[in-house]
Amino acid sequence: MRFHHAPHSPPSLMAKPSQPRPIARKEPAVPTLEMVAAAAGVSPSTVSRLLNGTAKVSADKRKAVESAIRKLDFVANPVASGLAGGRSRSIGVITQALGSPFYGNGLLGIEDVLVESNYAPLYVSGHWRPRDEQRCLALLESRRVDGMIILTPSLPDADLLALAQRVPLVVTGRSLLGPRLCSLDFDNTEGARLATEHLIALGHTRIAFIKGTASHPDAVERLRGYRIALKAHGIPFDAALTAQGHFIESGGAQATEALLAADVKFTALLAANDQMAYGAALALYRRGLRVPEQVSLVGFDDLMGSSYTLPPLTSVRHSIHEIGRLAAHAVIALIRGEPFSDPVPAPQLMVRESCGPVAGSRRHGRTGTRQVV
Amino acid sequence: MRFHHAPHSPPSLMAKPSQPRPIARKEPAVPTLEMVAAAAGVSPSTVSRLLNGTAKVSADKRKAVESAIRKLDFVANPVASGLAGGRSRSIGVITQALGSPFYGNGLLGIEDVLVESNYAPLYVSGHWRPRDEQRCLALLESRRVDGMIILTPSLPDADLLALAQRVPLVVTGRSLLGPRLCSLDFDNTEGARLATEHLIALGHTRIAFIKGTASHPDAVERLRGYRIALKAHGIPFDAALTAQGHFIESGGAQATEALLAADVKFTALLAANDQMAYGAALALYRRGLRVPEQVSLVGFDDLMGSSYTLPPLTSVRHSIHEIGRLAAHAVIALIRGEPFSDPVPAPQLMVRESCGPVAGSRRHGRTGTRQVV
DNA sequence: GCATCATGTGAAAGCGCTTTCATACACAAT
DNA sequence: ATTGTGTATGAAAGCGCTTTCACATGATGC
Numbered sequence: 001m002r003f004h005h006a007p008h009s010p011p012s013l014m015a016k017p018s019q020p021r022p023i024a025r026k027e028p029a030v031p032t033l034e035m036v037a038a039a040a041g042v043s044p045s046t047v048s049r050l051l052n053g054t055a056k057v058s059a060d061k062r063k064a065v066e067s068a069i070r071k072l073d074f075v076a077n078p079v080a081s082g083l084a085g086g087r088s089r090s091i092g093v094i095t096q097a098l099g100s101p102f103y104g105n106g107l108l109g110i111e112d113v114l115v116e117s118n119y120a121p122l123y124v125s126g127h128w129r130p131r132d133e134q135r136c137l138a139l140l141e142s143r144r145v146d147g148m149i150i151l152t153p154s155l156p157d158a159d160l161l162a163l164a165q166r167v168p169l170v171v172t173g174r175s176l177l178g179p180r181l182c183s184l185d186f187d188n189t190e191g192a193r194l195a196t197e198h199l200i201a202l203g204h205t206r207i208a209f210i211k212g213t214a215s216h217p218d219a220v221e222r223l224r225g226y227r228i229a230l231k232a233h234g235i236p237f238d239a240a241l242t243a244q245g246h247f248i249e250s251g252g253a254q255a256t257e258a259l260l261a262a263d264v265k266f267t268a269l270l271a272a273n274d275q276m277a278y279g280a281a282l283a284l285y286r287r288g289l290r291v292p293e294q295v296s297l298v299g300f301d302d303l304m305g306s307s308y309t310l311p312p313l314t315s316v317r318h319s320i321h322e323i324g325r326l327a328a329h330a331v332i333a334l335i336r337g338e339p340f341s342d343p344v345p346a347p348q349l350m351v352r353e354s355c356g357p358v359a360g361s362r363r364h365g366r367t368g369t370r371q372v373v
Numbered sequence: 374m375r376f377h378h379a380p381h382s383p384p385s386l387m388a389k390p391s392q393p394r395p396i397a398r399k400e401p402a403v404p405t406l407e408m409v410a411a412a413a414g415v416s417p418s419t420v421s422r423l424l425n426g427t428a429k430v431s432a433d434k435r436k437a438v439e440s441a442i443r444k445l446d447f448v449a450n451p452v453a454s455g456l457a458g459g460r461s462r463s464i465g466v467i468t469q470a471l472g473s474p475f476y477g478n479g480l481l482g483i484e485d486v487l488v489e490s491n492y493a494p495l496y497v498s499g500h501w502r503p504r505d506e507q508r509c510l511a512l513l514e515s516r517r518v519d520g521m522i523i524l525t526p527s528l529p530d531a532d533l534l535a536l537a538q539r540v541p542l543v544v545t546g547r548s549l550l551g552p553r554l555c556s557l558d559f560d561n562t563e564g565a566r567l568a569t570e571h572l573i574a575l576g577h578t579r580i581a582f583i584k585g586t587a588s589h590p591d592a593v594e595r596l597r598g599y600r601i602a603l604k605a606h607g608i609p610f611d612a613a614l615t616a617q618g619h620f621i622e623s624g625g626a627q628a629t630e631a632l633l634a635a636d637v638k639f640t641a642l643l644a645a646n647d648q649m650a651y652g653a654a655l656a657l658y659r660r661g662l663r664v665p666e667q668v669s670l671v672g673f674d675d676l677m678g679s680s681y682t683l684p685p686l687t688s689v690r691h692s693i694h695e696i697g698r699l700a701a702h703a704v705i706a707l708i709r710g711e712p713f714s715d716p717v718p719a720p721q722l723m724v725r726e727s728c729g730p731v732a733g734s735r736r737h738g739r740t741g742t743r744q745v746v
Numbered sequence: 747g748c749a750t751c752a753t754g755t756g757a758a759a760g761c762g763c764t765t766t767c768a769t770a771c772a773c774a775a776t
Numbered sequence: 777a778t779t780g781t782g783t784a785t786g787a788a789a790g791c792g793c794t795t796t797c798a799c800a801t802g803a804t805g806c
Contacts, residue, residue, distance in 0.1 A: 032762055043786045048764055058784065075515045079455045080762035083791045088452060098484065098496070099477025101678070107471040111498060120512060123471070123496050125484060139493060142448045249681045278681040285683050305474070308622045308651040310658050310683045405792055416756045421794060431754065453792035456761050 031072040040068035051076055078120075082144060090120040091331055092140030092148040094133060094155075097125045101303050102273070102320060103151060109324025110149060117332055119146070126152045137163065147331035153217050168334035170327045173217050182330045184323055184344050188218050191316040191347030192225025195270055195298045198314070198349055200233050203358035204268040204296060207235075210245040210255045210280060212272040219247070222272045222300060240264045245276040252279025260287060267295060267358045274299035274306050274315055281309065281354075292356035302350050311353035319345050404445040413441035424449055451493075455517060463493040464704055465513030465521040467506060467528075470498050474676050475646070475693060476524055482697025483522060490705055492519070499525045510536065520704035526590050541707035543700045546590050555703045557696055557717050561591050564689040564720030565598025568643055568671045571687070571722055573606050576731035577641040577669060580608075583618040583628045583653060585645040592620070595645045595673060613637045618649040625652025633660060640668060640731045647672035647679050647688055654682065654727075665729035675723050684726035692718050 033051075037044040042061050049055045050065050057065075068074075082088040091114055095103050107123060114121045122145060126133035133155055140148060147168040150160065157176055163169055164181040175183045199207050209226050212219030227237050241264055243255035252271055256279065259266065269284075271277035277299030284295055291297045291311060299306060302317035322345050333340035406424075410417040415434050422428045423438050430438075441447075455461040464487055468476045480496060487494045495518060499506035506528055513521055520541040523533065530549055536542055537554040548556045572580050582599050585592030600610050614637055616628035625644055629652065632639065642657075644650035650672030657668055664670045664684060672679060675690035695718050706713035 033764095034762070044763080045765080045786060045788095046784085049785090052764080054764085056784070061785085075511070077456075077517065077762055078515060079452060079461060079517050080791095081764070082452045083450075083456050083761085083793085084763040084765080086764090086791075097477075098471060098480040099474070101472070101474050101477075104470075104472025104474075104477050108498070111471065115497075115508075115512075120495065120497075120516060122493065124488075124493075125481070135488075138448070139488075142451060143493060144450065144452050249678070253681075278678065281683060282681050282685070305622070305651065305678055308626075308655050310654060312655070407792070417793080418756060418758095418795080419754085422755090425794080427794085429754070434755085450792055453761095454794070456763085456791085457793040457795080459761075459794090 030077075031074040033074070033076060036065065036068045036072055036074050039072060040064040086144075087146050088144045089118065090122050090143065090145050091328070092136075092143070092145035093121050093123045093151065094136050094140070094148065095123060095125050095151045096128055098123060101275070101305065102301050105304075106151060106320040106324035106327075109321040109326075110328045111324075113325050113328035113332075117328075119332070126154070128152075128154065130154055141167070147335050149327045149331055151327075154215070168331055170330045170334065172323060172327065180334055182334055182340055184327055184330065186318060186323060186344050187347055188221035189225040189228065191300060191318065191349075192222040192270070192272070193229045194225075194347060194349045195300065195314075195316050196226045196229030197232075198351070199268045199270065199296060199298060199355065200229060200235070202268075202296065202355055205235050205358075206241065206264075206266040207268045207270055208241045208243070208259050208264070208266040210243055210252055210269065210271040210276045212245065212247040212276070214244070216247065219272055226270060238264075241266055245271065245279065247273050247276060249275045249279035249282075252276025253283040254279070256280040256283035268298070268355070269295055270298045270300075272300055274301045274303045274313065277313055277315070277354075278305075278309060281313075292354050296355035296358075298355060306350075307352070309354075313354045314352045315350050317348045317350045319348075403450075404447040406447070406449060409438065409441045409445055409447050412445060413437040459517075460519050461517045462491065463495050463516065463518050464701070465509075465516070465518035466494050466496045466524065467509050467513070467521065468496060468498050468524045469501055471496060474648070474678065475674050475691075478677075479524060479693040479697035479700075482694040482699075483701045484697075486698050486701035486705075490701075492705065499527070501525075501527065503527055514540070520708050522700045522704055524700075527588070541704055543703045543707065545696060545700065553707055555707055555713055557700055557703065559691060559696060559717050560720055561594035562598040562601065564673060564691065564722075565595040565643070565645070566602045567598075567720060567722045568673065568687075568689050569599045569602030570605075571724065572641045572643065572669060572671060572728065573602060573608070575641075575669065575728055578608050578731075579614065579637075579639040580641045580643055581614045581616070581632050581637070581639040583616055583625055583642065583644040583649045585618065585620040585649070587617070589620065592645055599643060611637075614639055618644065618652065620646050620649060622648050622652035622655075625649025626656040627652070629653040629656035641671070641728070642668055643671045643673075645673055647674045647676045647686065650686055650688070650727075651678075651682065654686075665727050669728035669731075671728060679723075680725070682727075686727045687725045688723050690721045690723045692721075 033047050034044050037047045042065060046057055046061060047065050050057050050062060078089055093107065093110055095107060111121055122140060122143060124136040124139060126136055133152055145167065150169065150171045153173045157174065160169060160171060160176060161178055164178045168180045170182045170184060172184045175185050177183065196207065209223065211223055230237050240262065243258050245251035245255040252275065256269065269280055271280055277297055281291060281297060284291055289295050297313065299313045299315035302315040306313040306315050326342055326344065329342065330340045406420050407417050410420045415438060419430055419434055420438050423430050423435060451462055466480065466483055468480060484494055495513060495516060497509040497512060499509055506525055518540065523542065523544045526546045530547065533542060533544055533549060534551055537551045541553045543555045543557060545557045548558045550556065569580065582596065584596055603610050613635065616631050618624035618628040625648065629642065642653055644653055650670055654664060654670060657664055662668050670686065672686050672688035675688040679686040679688050699715055699717065702715065703713045
């Protein structure tokens with residue numbers, strides 16, 4: 001495609017008398033809709049209509065076109081249709097980081113349904129940096145996506161509301177509503193409550209909690225779920241049993257060390273996500289504390305890897321993959337102007353081997369190994 | 374945007390005497406290059422030239438245009454330029470699965486450099502299914518990407534060679550060469566050799582190996598590295614010490630169980646990737662075998678999570694992130710017709726805590742705990 | 747002083763589609 | 777027959793850019 005040049009060829013009169021076409025055109029030239037039309041003996045409009053199902057076409061022409069398409073091996077150029085029709089058949093997806101073990105699964109879900117609906121996902125990641133996220137937004141808008149799915153929590157609601165005026169929008173992790181807007185909200189509170197209940201049922205009352213990034217809605221909801229469960233069982237909330245882990249492994253490890261160093265006693269540890277739980281597990285291991293014998297550990301998100309930690313980690317399953325699928329279905333519905341209201345799957349506790357009963361349950365004697373500094 | 378019409382105004386004379394414009398146009402209308410030109414008092418060509426640096430433009434016009442752009446808040450429509458110019462400023466990236474803990478990082482690297490070069494990455498995943506990969510290829514081609522990065526190993530070389538005729542291509546994990554083709558080949562063999570050497574240096578001679586999917590080039594290279602190291606130290610290769618793990622956690626666990634059940638003795642276990650090492654660790658744990666006291670374990674890829682396994686896993690670092698960056702730089706270079714030849718970083722062994730010396734080194738006595746069934 | 751060349755700029759022709767409008771033709775209704 | 781009422785189809789006008797070509801300039805050479 002790079003064979004033109006000799007731009008504004010200078011007045012040097014006989015510059016190139018009938019340019020011999022710089023090197024024989026070998027490219028078989030990608031077939032165009034127009035060529036299909038010619039081959040089928042119909043007008044381009046008819047071909048277009050057939051392709052998009054925009055209008056009825058008589059059976060004979062349909063056949064002619066179809067065979068022409070097959071013969072020429074024609075595939076419509078989405079760039080051209082995008083320009084002409086104003087739609088690009090692509091959906092923008094803003095995520096935190098493509099490589100994230102958690103969101104990655106969601107992207108897979110999105111991709112699944114988008115592709116089968118003949119939309120192309122355009123992924124961009126915000127890296128948790130508001131500036132990057134803004135840039136992503138701009139990029140996607142300039143690419144004229146037909147819809148967007150926003151998986152990151154840091155964009156301000158007002159921006160999203162404004163954006164939704166221009167393009168159908170699906171957001172997760174908050175509950176906004178608007179005409180071209182759909183929120184898919186996973187019940188983090190309930191998930192955390194479930195996890196805490198589980199620990200309480202095992203007899204734990206000194207349950208430490210490793211918090212996620214405070215600015216993250218998920219983090220606050222999960223903390224809330226923890227407190228709700230505590231309250232329901234008359235266990236007072238103790239801020240000293242709480243530490244910040246920033247949703248990453250190292251944060252979980254540090255939080256655990258802080259907890260351990262602070263000399264607060266706890267028999268169980270609930271981390272606001274699996275990654276922090278992994279960090280916690282390592283910190284515990286370094287101190288020679290055994291899971292679940294001495295400390296019970298619960299995570300949140302149920303990452304793939306959590307079935308393979310030592311011991312396998314009890315965690316709250318979140319089915320981000322399913323949420324991804326839902327989000328994709330939702331944008332498509334939004335684009336078509338159809339209603340959409342499939343419920344987000346409820347959280348589910350995956351009980352594995354990282355939790356055990358608290359030392360002799362209600363007996364406080366022979367506690368030795370369980371009551372942890 | 375749909376308010377033109379009355380094209381070849383029909384003979385039906387006063388057909389629609391000045392249509393009252395179907396409902397007031399509220400959209401502020403996205404600014405177009407033409408509007409910028411008008412505002413700046415120049416021709417669209419000039420604006421375009423300025424935008425693309427295609428030709429010199431006098432200082433005063435440049436200023437006029439720049440201020441017009443700023444005032445109108447204009448952003449060029451990539452769809453239109455794509456159609457007109459034949460380039461889309463997007464790069465297709467085919468990966469195995471977006472959510473993969475390993476490739477995910479590579480995607481991040483790709484994204485970093487692509488975005489800063491003003492290209493948009495278009496990710497699609499093949500899910501290890503050749504059919505899907507073909508579909509991805511077709512999708513990307515139809516989207517008129519300016520270049521492609523192929524991270525999956527299952528596409529046949531011939532296809533790639535053919536593809537490279539049409540679009541600049543960067544592939545990983547093989548060494549093809551061609552005019553518009555660039556291969557980025559990581560030295561898997563060396564990586565595996567390094568890992569094996571490490572084990573040997575610790576005194577191990579009965580080293581089991583968990584293989585990756587046989588059809589995967591990485592898998593065969595890693596096996597080769599293992600054998601090379603063995604040979605270099607005069608340790609005979611024993612196929613019985615080898616098991617298939619398919620590059621996934623469950624496969625690693627099964628392979629380990631098979632090895633254990635087969636009654637072959639080994640003191641160390643090298644897995645062809647970290648995910649299989651995680652599975653192996655779990656299988657070992659279930660059997661009550663301790664790492665590294667009874668069995669030394671080494672992985673490959675150095676996933677993020679490997680610093681947080683119990684114990685932290687010794688693994689071969691692969692810097693897929695860096696490879697992603699290189700790949701992106703490479704496509705851009707290819708597109709520009711520039712040469713590219715940055716070397717892929719060498720593998721590096723990250724020594725952590727999953728390996729220990731073999732029982733009393735050369736003394737075969739008091740072996741008890743280390744010689745594993 | 748005139749022919750020569752370089753250079754910045756504008757007009758206009760697309761890129762490959764979609765969509766409107768108008769028409770030709772088929773029937774149904776008068 | 778005559779007029780309607782649809783319906784399938786084609787012509788042509790864009791979508792918002794890029795690029796070619798031609799054309800004024802002004803700079804240069806003899």
